[in-house]
Every structure is written in C-alpha cells, then in structure tokens.
Amino acid sequence: MKAQTRNAAINTVLLLVLVTAAWQLLYWSFGDAALRSPAQTLAYTVKLFSGEMIWPHLRETMAAFAVALLLAAVIGLSIGFTLGYNRFAADVFEPMLVALYSIPKITLYPILLLMFGLGMPAKVAFGAIHGIIPIALFTMNAVRNVRVVLIKTGLVLNLGRGEMVRSILFPAALPEIFTGLRVGFSLTLIGTLLGEMFASQRGLGYLLMNAIGLHNIDLLMALTTILIVFAATASIVLLHYDRKIHARL
Amino acid sequence: MTAEVHVALRGVGKSFSRAESSDVVHALGPIDLELRKGEFFAVVGPSGCGKSTMLELIAGLTSATSGSVEFEGASIAGRIPDGVGVVFQEDACFPWMTIRDNIDFGLKRAKLDAVERRDRVDRAIAMMGLSGFAESYPAQLSGGMRQRVCIARTLVMKPRLILLDEPFGALDQQTRLLMGDELLKLWRLSGATVFLITHALDEAAMLADRIGVMSARPGRLLDVIETGWPKERDSRIVEDPRFGEITARLWRSLREESMKSMGAAGASS
Ligand SMILES: Nc1ncnc2c1ncn2[C@@H]1O[C@H](COP(=O)(O)OP(=O)(O)OP(=O)(O)O)[C@@H](O)[C@H]1O
Numbered sequence A: 001m002k003a004q005t006r007n008a009a010i011n012t013v014l015l016l017v018l019v020t021a022a023w024q025l026l027y028w029s030f031g032d033a034a035l036r037s038p039a040q041t042l043a044y045t046v047k048l049f050s051g052e053m054i055w056p057h058l059r060e061t062m063a064a065f066a067v068a069l070l071l072a073a074v075i076g077l078s079i080g081f082t083l084g085y086n087r088f089a090a091d092v093f094e095p096m097l098v099a100l101y102s103i104p105k106i107t108l109y110p111i112l113l114l115m116f117g118l119g120m121p122a123k124v125a126f127g128a129i130h131g132i133i134p135i136a137l138f139t140m141n142a143v144r145n146v147r148v149v150l151i152k153t154g155l156v157l158n159l160g161r162g163e164m165v166r167s168i169l170f171p172a173a174l175p176e177i178f179t180g181l182r183v184g185f186s187l188t189l190i191g192t193l194l195g196e197m198f199a200s201q202r203g204l205g206y207l208l209m210n211a212i213g214l215h216n217i218d219l220l221m222a223l224t225t226i227l228i229v230f231a232a233t234a235s236i237v238l239l240h241y242d243r244k245i246h247a248r249l
Numbered sequence B: 001m002t003a004e005v006h007v008a009l010r011g012v013g014k015s016f017s018r019a020e021s022s023d024v025v026h027a028l029g030p031i032d033l034e035l036r037k038g039e040f041f042a043v044v045g046p047s048g049c050g051k052s053t054m055l056e057l058i059a060g061l062t063s064a065t066s067g068s069v070e071f072e073g074a075s076i077a078g079r080i081p082d083g084v085g086v087v088f089q090e091d092a093c094f095p096w097m098t099i100r101d102n103i104d105f106g107l108k109r110a111k112l113d114a115v116e117r118r119d120r121v122d123r124a125i126a127m128m129g130l131s132g133f134a135e136s137y138p139a140q141l142s143g144g145m146r147q148r149v150c151i152a153r154t155l156v157m158k159p160r161l162i163l164l165d166e167p168f169g170a171l172d173q174q175t176r177l178l179m180g181d182e183l184l185k186l187w188r189l190s191g192a193t194v195f196l197i198t199h200a201l202d203e204a205a206m207l208a209d210r211i212g213v214m215s216a217r218p219g220r221l222l223d224v225i226e227t228g229w230p231k232e233r234d235s236r237i238v239e240d241p242r243f244g245e246i247t248a249r250l251w252r253s254l255r256e257e258s259m260k261s262m263g264a265a266g267a268s269s
C-alpha cells in the first residue's frame, strides 16, 4: 500500500515534469506572440491570486459548478435507480437516454438561455445536463448488474424495499456508481465552463473568452493552467478512490 | 412414523416461460414430499433437474406453477416465511463487508443486543474454521472459505428450517467430511429441520435421515431412502457396511437418470 502511494506520487511528479518540459519547448518554437513560458505563467498566476479581480469570478464558477454537480448527481442517481429497479421502464427509456446523450449539448444551449436568461441558472442547467445522463446510465447498469443472489439473501431476511436499496443494492452497485460520478464530475465541469464562455458576464469561462477577445495572453495562459490543475487534481483523487473501491471486488 | 410435518409439498410443479420465445421449460415436478420436524433430508439428482428450484419454492423466493407449499402449517405461496435460513449455491458474501459484518448482517437487523451478537458471531467463526479472518474481506478468502461464511451467516440466525444448496461444493473431500460433522453437531443441538441439496452421494448417505432421489428434468422424486442412522453420528459411519449399501443404492437409482440428462444436454447442443 505504501509503495503504491509512493509510485503514484512519482508518476504525478514525472507527469508534471514532462508537461512543463513540453510546454517550454512549445514556447520556444512559437514565441511570445502566441504563448507564455511556464515561469511567466506561474508568476502571472501568483499575481492574479494576490489581486482582487479574479476572486468573484472564481467564486461564481465554483458555486455554479457545485450546484450543477449536486443536481446532476441527485437527478442522475434517481433516474438510474428507477430504471435499474424497473426492467420495463429501462427498456423504454434507455434508448432515449442514449440518444439524448449523443446530441451535442451545445445545440440545447440557446433554448436554455431563453428559458433561464443570462446568468447563474442557465450555467447551472447547462452544467447539469452534461452530467445527468452519464451518471444515470452508469447507475442503471450498476443496479442491474447487482448479483441476484445478493438480493435473494436480503429477501430471505425479509428486508423491505428501502432497506434493500440502502443496505444491499446501493453498496453492491457503489463501485460502478462511483465511476459514473467521476465521469459526471468531469463532464459537468466542462458544461459549466462552456456555459460561461458563451453567454455570461461572470465566471472563469467568461474571463477566458474575454482574454481571447482582448488578446491577453498572460491571463489566457494563467486561467487555462488553473483550470487544468483543478480538473487534473480532482480526477486523480477521484480515480484513486475509484480504484480503492473496486479493489474489494 | 408420526413425527410432526414441518414442510409439505403437495403436487408442486414449476415451469419457466422464456422471454425470447413462447415455449415454457418444465423445470420441476409434480412433487409430493413431507419433511418431518427435526429431520435431516438430503436431495440428490442430476444437474439441471430442478433441485435449486425446489429449494427456492420452499424458501418462498418463487411461487409454484401448480400445487402448494406449506411451512409450519401455513401456505407459503411466494411469501417469504420467518424462521427459514438459506445457503445458496452461488457465493452470496457481501464483498463490501468484512467477514464479521457479513455474518452479523441478519443479527443486526434482528435487534439483538451487542453482547449476544458478538458471542454468536464469534462462535460461528470458530466453528466454520474462519478464526483469524474476521476482519478480512471476502475477496481475500478462497471460494470454500466464502461458502463457509455464507453458512455461518445463515446459522447465526438460528433458523427452524435450514435450506442448503450444495454448500460444500467448493470444499476438498477432507474439509467436506469435517464440515459434515459440524453440520450434524449443529443440527442435533438446534433441533432444526435440514434440507440439503448435494451432488455428492456419499455426503447424502452419511448426513441424512432420508434421501430423496430425483429424476432428470422435470425433476420428480424417484425414490426416498431411509438411512436409519442413529441421531448421534459422525463421519466415521463411512466405515459402516450400510454406508456402502446406501451409496450403491443411490447410484443404482441415479445412473440411468444422469445418463438421460447428459444425453439431453448432448442432443440439444
Ligand atoms: N429463472 C429461470 N428462468 C428460466 N429457466 C430457469 C430459471 N431457473 C431455472 N431454470 C431452468 O430450470 C431447470 C432447473 O434448474 P435448477 O437450477 O433448479 O437445477 P439444479 O437441479 O439446481 O441444477 P444444478 O445441480 O446444476 O445446480 C434448468 O433447466 C434451468 O435451465
């Protein structure tokens, strides 16, 4: 276990070194007109965080993302459990979900904007619709794949429906559900940022669009770095727990 | 014999309809059988003859297509009765729980006090030869050990009727004999009725008071053999000449049926 943690740490450091080296090389080949070097970006990022400008945007994005993720999880899990429990409903709705999933979500954005107007609710809705379907599909399959003999064991003990879900179905399906939540996390983040990029006056996505418009390369690079570091860290942590849960099976 | 009837199957049959096609599979019966209170009844029969189906009917996990099943005088009809413990053919351990928590699962729900629970779980762990594994997870155990966890989980509930579906299937012959002894001891102490499905003829001959021999699918009772063993017995009865006679008689009844079910499988593939 110890050795594994050390290995993970070594891998992470190695990855960071490689990415930084590649970045530096790119900087050398494209020059100041297109990029900033890792060192310059780091310096600008530090300056950004010691200033006032970024904080309201960061808070806005974090709040939108948190609410969107919560919504995606609650709605996705509910749909997933309902369809997982109910064969007939699953047969009817699964193809619909898959079809919906394959639509480029961006095509729905104008409609969402008309429904919610510019601002927080539209972003949240746009983030959530990215996460709901994968979470629902993973959960549905997880519940469906719970081994029948585990459910029979619960039946023999006269477990009620609620207790069956809580103490057998949910824990048995948890590893797959967690994978769904992990995927949902990434997609919801993308959705939220996309929402901010195209119709919003606040948030990191908006800042990013703005930086492109003003050709503010320093800001652009700093924001991209912040987002990548956040997403990568979260993914690594979630993947770590994902593997830990799956290891028991 | 005028012992009290504990479980009664009257004309019980079961058919399954297939989802893809309109034909039905006649899996079992009709079966007429009475289990006496406190007896040890074993069932042997060719693979696929409906033994597990019969067990699920008695446990109330599935309902009969025809006939009725009674437990302690009341009809079951797909309702799951209290006081019945089941050990399934497949591994039914909860992989997310330690061995101790697995065995404790039913007790916890039964709201027994903590001392009593701990005591029962500890004794079951010791009896099933799982000492030292209480805090392990099922994935860290062998198949045979996981089966024993499932047996322990059922026994701690002190059921009045114990249904076991090939519980020793994953065990080696020696462990199998010793587990048989433990089961006999437990059966004597608890006074429970035991219904044991097995594919090992010697296991049936050694453990049971009566042995039901089933035909190939759809399974019917071909023969019910009284072993006549005394209540105080253990695996050493394999030296008794009667043991050999019983096993031979079981094989005589089964040989032809097993060939039939092999032939059916061969023809349909
Ligand atoms: N849920 C089901 N749906 C359709 N057919 C089933 C179902 N369960 C069992 N069967 C069929 O019923 C027959 C009897 O099955 P069962 O599992 O009771 O046999 P068994 O005697 O326990 O076999 P084994 O010794 O291999 O465990 C088989 O032909 C099986 O295919």
Ligand SMILES: [Mg+2]
Pocket (backbone or CB within 6 Å): B051, B052, B053, B089, B165
């Ligand atoms: Mg079976």
